[in-house]
Each structure stands twice: as C-alpha cells, then as structure tokens.
Amino acid sequence: MPDDARFGLRRHVTLAGPLRLDGGMLLSPVEIAYETYGTLDPDGSNAVLICHALTGDHYVASEHPVTGKPGWWTRLIGPGLPVDPARHFVICANVLGSCMGSSGPASENPATGQPWGMAFPVITIRDMVRAQAMLLDHLGVARLRAVIGGSMGGMQALSWASTFPDRVAAAVVIASTARHSAQNIAFHEVGRQAIMADPNWRGGAYYGDGAPPTAGLAVARMAAHITYLSEAGLTEKFGRRLQHSPERPNGAKSFGFDADFQVESYLRHQGISFVDRFDANSYLYITRALDYFDLAEEHGGLLANAFRHTTARFAVISFDTDWLYPTSDSRAIVHALNAAGARASFVELSSPFGHDAFLLDAPEMNRVIDGFLRAGER
Amino acid sequence: MTALRPDLAIIAAKVPPGSRVLDIGCGDGALMAALRDRSGIDARGLEIDAANVAAAVARGLSVVQGDADADLGDYPDAAFDYAILSQTLQTARRPHIVLDHLVRIGTRAFVSFPNFAHWQVRASLLWGGRMPVTRLLPERWYDTPNIHHVTIDDFRAMVAERGITVEDAWFLSGDKRTRSAAANLFAEHAVFLLRR
Numbered sequence: 328m329p330d331d332a333r334f335g336l337r338r339h340v341t342l343a344g345p346l347r348l349d350g351g352m353l354l355s356p357v358e359i360a361y362e363t364y365g366t367l368d369p370d371g372s373n374a375v376l377i378c379h380a381l382t383g384d385h386y387v388a389s390e391h392p393v394t395g396k397p398g399w400w401t402r403l404i405g406p407g408l409p410v411d412p413a414r415h416f417v418i419c420a421n422v423l424g425s426c427m428g429s430s431g432p433a434s435e436n437p438a439t440g441q442p443w444g445m446a447f448p449v450i451t452i453r454d455m456v457r458a459q460a461m462l463l464d465h466l467g468v469a470r471l472r473a474v475i476g477g478s479m480g481g482m483q484a485l486s487w488a489s490t491f492p493d494r495v496a497a498a499v500v501i502a503s504t505a506r507h508s509a510q511n512i513a514f515h516e517v518g519r520q521a522i523m524a525d526p527n528w529r530g531g532a533y534y535g536d537g538a539p540p541t542a543g544l545a546v547a548r549m550a551a552h553i554t555y556l557s558e559a560g561l562t563e564k565f566g567r568r569l570q571h572s573p574e575r576p577n578g579a580k581s582f583g584f585d586a587d588f589q590v591e592s593y594l595r596h597q598g599i600s601f602v603d604r605f606d607a608n609s610y611l612y613i614t615r616a617l618d619y620f621d622l623a624e625e626h627g628g629l630l631a632n633a634f635r636h637t638t639a640r641f642a643v644i645s646f647d648t649d650w651l652y653p654t655s656d657s658r659a660i661v662h663a664l665n666a667a668g669a670r671a672s673f674v675e676l677s678s679p680f681g682h683d684a685f686l687l688d689a690p691e692m693n694r695v696i697d698g699f700l701r702a703g704e705r
Numbered sequence: 706m707t708a709l710r711p712d713l714a715i716i717a718a719k720v721p722p723g724s725r726v727l728d729i730g731c732g733d734g735a736l737m738a739a740l741r742d743r744s745g746i747d748a749r750g751l752e753i754d755a756a757n758v759a760a761a762v763a764r765g766l767s768v769v770q771g772d773a774d775a776d777l778g779d780y781p782d783a784a785f786d787y788a789i790l791s792q793t794l795q796t797a798r799r800p801h802i803v804l805d806h807l808v809r810i811g812t813r814a815f816v817s818f819p820n821f822a823h824w825q826v827r828a829s830l831l832w833g834g835r836m837p838v839t840r841l842l843p844e845r846w847y848d849t850p851n852i853h854h855v856t857i858d859d860f861r862a863m864v865a866e867r868g869i870t871v872e873d874a875w876f877l878s879g880d881k882r883t884r885s886a887a888a889n890l891f892a893e894h895a896v897f898l899l900r901r
Contacts, residue, residue, distance in 0.1 A: 642762060661769055662779045670749070673769040674758040695762045702765025 333466055334363045336389050339428050342461050346423075349619075352448040356437070359462045360428025361385045361420035364404070365412030367468065374468040375410055375700075376459065377419040378476030378483035381551075381613055382605055384427040387419040388412075393604045402688060403475075409697035410475065414704075418466065422483075423458040424450045424613050426606035430458075433534060433606045445531035450612060452479070452620045456486045460494070470494050473700055477501035477685035478652065479613070482620050485633070485660065489622060492636040497703050499696055501644045501685045504656035505630055505663070506621040511651065514554055515614040518547030522607045531608045544607040545598030552597045557648035557681030565590040623663075630663035642699040643673040644692055646684040672699065709739055711880045712791055712817035715896050719815070719873075722746060724786040727810060729773050729803075730793030734761030741766065749785075751776065774798045777806035784810055791817040794860075795851040801863060808869055808901040817896040822856035822889045841893050857889040864899060873898040 333340070337360075344355030362385045367374060377387050377400065384391070388398040388405060404410040410417055421429040424447070432447040439446075463471070474495055476484040481503025488498045504511075522528055525543030533539050553561075569578030570592045579587075586592035626632035641664055645657035654675045664671035676691050678684035685692060709717055713736045720726060723745045728737050731750030734757075740746040750768035752758045761768040769776075773790070774797055788811025790803065795818050797803045807814040819841045820826075829837035836846035844850070855863075857876070864871060876883045876892035883892050 640767065658771075661771075665769070665779055665784075666781060668781075668784065670747075670767045671769060672758075672762045672767050673771075674755055674762060675770055676755060676759070691759050695759050698763030698765055705765070 334367070336362050336364075337392070338362060340462065340465055342465060344461070346454070346458055346461060348448050348454045349451040350449050350454075354423075354430065354448060356430075357423070357458055357461060358428065358430045358434060359420050359423075359458060361418060361462060362387065362389060363419075363466070364388055364417040365415055367416040367466070371468055371470070372472060373414065373416050374463070374466075374471050375415040375417050376463070376471050376474045376487070377404065377410070377417060378459075378474065378480030378487075379419065379422065380476075380478035380480050381617065382548075382601070382610070383480070384425065385419045385421045386427075388417070391604070394600075399686060402686075403693060403696065409693050409700055415472070415700075416468075418463070418468070420459055420462050422455040422479075422613065424455070424609060424616060426609040431606070432531065432608035432612055442534040444534065444608060447608070447612065449615055449619075451616050452482045452486050453490055453625070455616065456483050456490055459483070459487075460491055463494070471496060472703060473497040473499060475499040475501075475696070476503070478503055478682065479617055481652075482617070482622075485622055486620075488637045488639045488641070489626070489633040492638065495637070495639045497640045497642070497699070499642045499644070499699065500657075500660065501692070502646055502649050502652055502682055503660075504620075504652040505633075505660050506623060506656075507618050508656075512618045514550060515618055517550050519611050519614060521546035521550070522611060525607075528607065531611075533607075539602070540607045541602040544602050544605065544610060545595075547607075547610060548601040548605075549594040549598040552594060554651045555681060555683045557650065557679060559648060560679050560681055561590060563679065565593065630659065631666035634664055634667035634669045637667070637669055640670040640699070640703060641672065642695060643671065644685075644695060645673075645675045646678045646681070647675055648678055648680065649682040649684065651682040709735060710791075711877050712875075712894055712896050713739070715875050715877075716789060716791065716815045716817070717743075719898065720746060720787055725749075725784070726787045726789060727751065727780070727785040728789045728791070729777070729807070730790060730796075731757075731761060731766075731768060733757045734764050734766040734768060736789065736791065737761065737766045737768070738764055773803050777803060777810065780806070780810045782809055783812055786813065787811050788814045789816075790814065792819070794818045795821075795853050795855055797853065800853050800855070801867065804864070804869065804899075805867065808899055812900065813872065814899045815896060816860075816899060817894065818855055818860065819851075820857050820889065820892050820895055821854040822858065823893050824890050825893075827890075839893075857892060857895050860895065860897065864897070868901075870900050871897055872900055 342357045345353035421427040436443040474484045481500040484498045522543035525540035528540035623630040645654040661673040726748040737748040758770040826837040875896040876888040877894035
C-alpha cells in the first residue's frame with residue numbers, strides 16, 4: 328500500500344459521478360480532497376472515517392497548509408490516542424461544498440469553465456455523506472469500523488448510519504443534533520446576510536480578479552464563534568478586561584469604537600484570520616446544508632425510523648455548557664436510538680468551554696471514545 | 706475481576722445466556738460486564754452519574770446517561786427479557802412508577818434493595834433514638850441518597866397492590882443467604898424476581 332497513490336497526505340481525486348443530490352441535480356464530476364493515515368488492513372476492516380465541522384477540513388491530523396497550524400483533532404488522532412494510525416486506517420475528506428479542494432462554489436463549473444459561484448447546487452448533509460461514500464468506494468473501503476464526528480461532523484455520522492446502515496459498524500456523535508433548531512437557523516441567517524450585504528459579494532461572482540467579501544465573512548464568523556463558546560468561558564477568559572495597545576499600554580477606554588475590550592479584539596482576530604482560509608460562498612452553502620438537516624423529516628417525521636435498519640453501535644456525547652447543540656438534542660437522538668433498539672451509549676460531559684469543548688483538551692471524551700472503539704475490536 | 710456484590714451475584718446467576726437485559730442504575734457497569742462476559746447476553750444500562758457512565762462506556766458497555774424517574778417512559782414495552790433495578794428503588798422519587806415501568810419494559814424484572822426493617826436498623830432507632838448508620842446504610846440522614854425507606858413487607862405489599870407477580874425472592878444477611886421466614890427482621894438485603 329505505501330506505493331498506492333490513493334493513500335496518504337494531501338490527496339485529491341476527481342470521481343466521474345454522477346452524484347445525485349437531494350436537491351435533484353446530478354453533480355459530475357465530483358472532486359474530493361482528503362487525507363489518510365495508517366494502513367488499511369488486508370480485510371479492509373480497520374477504516375475509521377472522521378467527519379469535520381462547518382469550517383473544518385481534511386487536515387485533521389496534519390499541518391494545515393494555509394495556517395501552518397497542527398491538524399484540528401490531534402488531541403483525538405495520533406499515536407497512543409483513541410484513533411491511532413497504528414491500529415486504524417483513518418480517512419478524513421473535505422466536505423462537498425467546501426473550499427479546500429472538494430467540489431464547491433469556488434471550483435470549476437464544467438459547463439462554463441468558470442467558478443460555479445451561486446450556480447453550484449445547494450447541497451445537504453446527506454449529499455456530503457454520499458460523496459464520502461463515493462470516496463470510500465474509490466479507496467476500496469466497503470465498511471467503516473467507525474464514523475466519528477463533532478458538530479456538523481456528528482450530523483454526518485448520524486446520516487452515515489441512516490443512509491448506509493450496512494457500511495457502518497459504529498458511530499460516535501459528539502456535540503451534535505439530529506435537526507437544526509430555529510435558533511440555529513437564525514444565527515446562520517445572520518452570518519449569511521452579513522456576507523450578502525458585503526458590496527464585494529456581488530451575487531457570489533467575486534472569483535478571479537474581484538476582491539472577495541472578506542468583511543461580511545469575518546462578521547459571519549464572529550457571530551458564529553460566539554455560539555461556539557459559553558458565557559462562563561468568555562467571562563473567565565476576557566471578562567470586561569480592556570485591550571492593551573502601544574497607545575494605551577495599561578488599557579483604557581477610547582471613547583470610540585476601537586476594540587477596547589479584549590473580547591472584541593479576540594472576535595475580530597477570529598473573523599480576520601478566518602477569511603484567509605475560507606470562502607464566503609462555501610460558508611453560505613454549508614450553513615444552508617446544516618439548516619436543512621432534519622434526520623427525522625427524512626424518515627417520515629419519526630427519528631427512530633432513521634435507525635430502523637442500522638446494526639451500528641452508537642456513542643453520543645454532549646457537553647453541559649454547549650448551548651448551540653445542547654444536551655437535550657443529544658437526548659432526542661438517544662431516545663430514538665433506544666426506540667429503534669440500537670445499541671446506544673450516551674454521556675453528558677462537564678466542560679466550561681461550550682460547543683467547542685470537543686476540539687479542546689477533553690480527557691473524559693477521549694476515555695469514552697477509546698473504550699467505545701476498543702469494545703468493537705475485541 | 707473483583708467479586709460481584711452479593712445481590713448482583715444472585716441476579717447474574719439467574720439471567721439465562723442469550724437474554725436482553727436493561728440494568729437501571731447500572732453504576733460503573735459491574736453487573737453488565739459480568740453478564741456480557743458470559744455467552745451472548747446483550748446488556749444495556751441506564752445511569753444518572755456522568756462519571757459512572759463514562760467508566761462503563763470505556764469498558765465497552767452500552768450505557769445511557771439518564772434518570773430512572775424521568776427516562777424509563779422512553780423505552781418500548783417488552784424491549785428486554787430482564788429489567789434490573791439494583792439498590793436504586795430506595796433512591797427513586799416515585800418508586801411505584803419506576804416499578805411499573807420495570808415490569809413493562811422487561812418481561813421479567815429483578816429488584817434488589819436494602820431492608821429498612823432489619824433488626825439492627827430497628828434497634829438503632831429504638832434504643833439509640835437516631836437514624837441508623839449501618840454497613841449497608843452508611844450515609845447519615847442528611848446526605849443519604851435513599852429518600853424512600855422500604856422494608857421487605859412494604860415491598861411485598863406494594864407489588865401485590867400493583868398486580869405484580871413475585872416469581873422468586875432471595876434474602877441476604879452480609880454475604881450469606883438467609884431464610885425467608887422472618888426475612889423482614891433478619892435480612893439486610895432482598896432480591897425479588899417479578900413479572901407483570
């Protein structure tokens with residue numbers, strides 16, 4: 328396998344398709360950027376698919392080429408960690424609609440030779456999962472030992488177990504939900520409106536020589552970032568402390584609209600650094616996919632029906648300070664799993680860090696995932 | 706592996722291989738692990754304490770964090786061959802409702818609880834005038850999780866009232882089985898096998 332060009336870091340594949348989308352369109356070809364770590368067992372039984380969150384990418388355990396930062400889940404994936412390339416064949420793909428190498432609004436529309444822009448079809452979480460399934464076919468992976476995801480990645484994990492019940496042995500669903508709430512949709516709409524209100528957005532046709540709508544995207548990111556934290560976490564980190572600067576080394580109010588408060592300057596930094604690595608149109612498409620997500624609706628309104636055919640084991644994990652996808656959302660998943668007779672585990676972990684807790688140091692989460700995965704490897 | 710608590714050992718010995726079991730208030734999963742390690746028992750758990758749930762899941766068990774008082778309604782009828790409630794009845798806010806769910810969810814149900822009519826408990830209250838603190842009831846009155854003190858005779862009366870059948874019962878004093886005659890006075894612990 329070492330000389331098989333399908334496996335390794337920074338891979339990109341163009342699959343002929345077509346991929347039939349929930350919106351009715353056929354997409355072809357389908358480009359997918361991905362990485363793999365570890366070696367696929369001869370019987371193909373050790374594959375673990377990692378699903379990323381809204382603004383994530385496939386650089387899950389390797390250095391990000393734009394930011395130079397380590398992978399976004401190196402706390403979970405690595406030697407001696409719950410997902411261990413010595414034991415697992417790890418796959419992470421950039422989702423459909425994103426901007427890090429998979430088909431999305433910034434990629435080329437074969438019909439025009441130009442970037443898709445807003446002509447790119449609206450996609451769903453299930454479409455992302457179907458594209459991942461095409462990638463697995465390409466890699467020769469028939470069945471996943473586990474699919475693991477947090478936030479939007481958790482929705483993909485649920486969708487995987489529901490859409491391809493025969494291909495999933497275990498699913499880990501962290502800080503996630505089976506449906507987007509009105510509040511979730513409302514926050515996303517604020518972000519989308521910020522992007523579309525930016526004069527540089529120009530109906531999404533800003534690729535090429537035009538300047539992208541970075542101001543709008545930064546505002547969208549700032550609004551969303553607040554939902555990833557908790558009030559207690561923000562208070563602990565920043566409180567009402569003032570920002571130090573060369574002009575005001577001890578911090579003072581400017582009696583203007585500079586970033587006087589540390590929390591303001593933190594959010595501005597989050598917004599500005601985000602635009603370097605993310606495309607505004609992708610943000611529109613992926614937030615839309617999240618808003619459309621309602622796994623029960625796809626199954627006649629009854630969530631348990633989504634799991635009727637699954638034989639997978641499930642681990643559902645929530646964090647007590649997550650108000651984006653609160654524990655009650657996870658409980659709804661667990662109730663449905665119980666009603667369907669699925670083998671489900673659920674735990675609410677304590678963390679001060681809100682929704683983002685799953686990306687941070689969470690030893691209890693690691694312990695649970697490790698035990699859960701090993702139970703399937705006995 | 707450490708030895709199972711005596712009431713759990715009785716239950717574990719009585720659950721046939723191949724059964725589907727729900728352990729309500731499963732703690733860190735000691736009983737479930739023992740059942741799993743015997744052939745073909747599909748054990749699921751419900752536990753209120755997050756640290757216990759994490760420990761049980763880390764042992765590879767399927768355990769859902771939840772509250773027996775609030776969450777049993779979510780389980781379908783006859784979903785399990787056995788529903789088990791060990792050392793939890795006396796901590797429930799509404800034990801009678803929990804019991805009804807137990808014989809609804811499980812074709813059969815095991816219930817174990819400490820007997821508050823044991824002679825030592827009686828003696829403690831009668832002669833000492835203080836709420837008993839014994840080996841099986843180690844917490845003092847203000848920090849005990851036991852909010853509904855039940856005796857073997859009370860339990861028998863309650864299941865009879867609710868039309869629940871007692872199929873079998875075991876009584877324990879320390880680690881030893883004790884006779885069923887005058888169990889209400891001499892047993893520290895009771896294990897009942899019930900069905901609707």
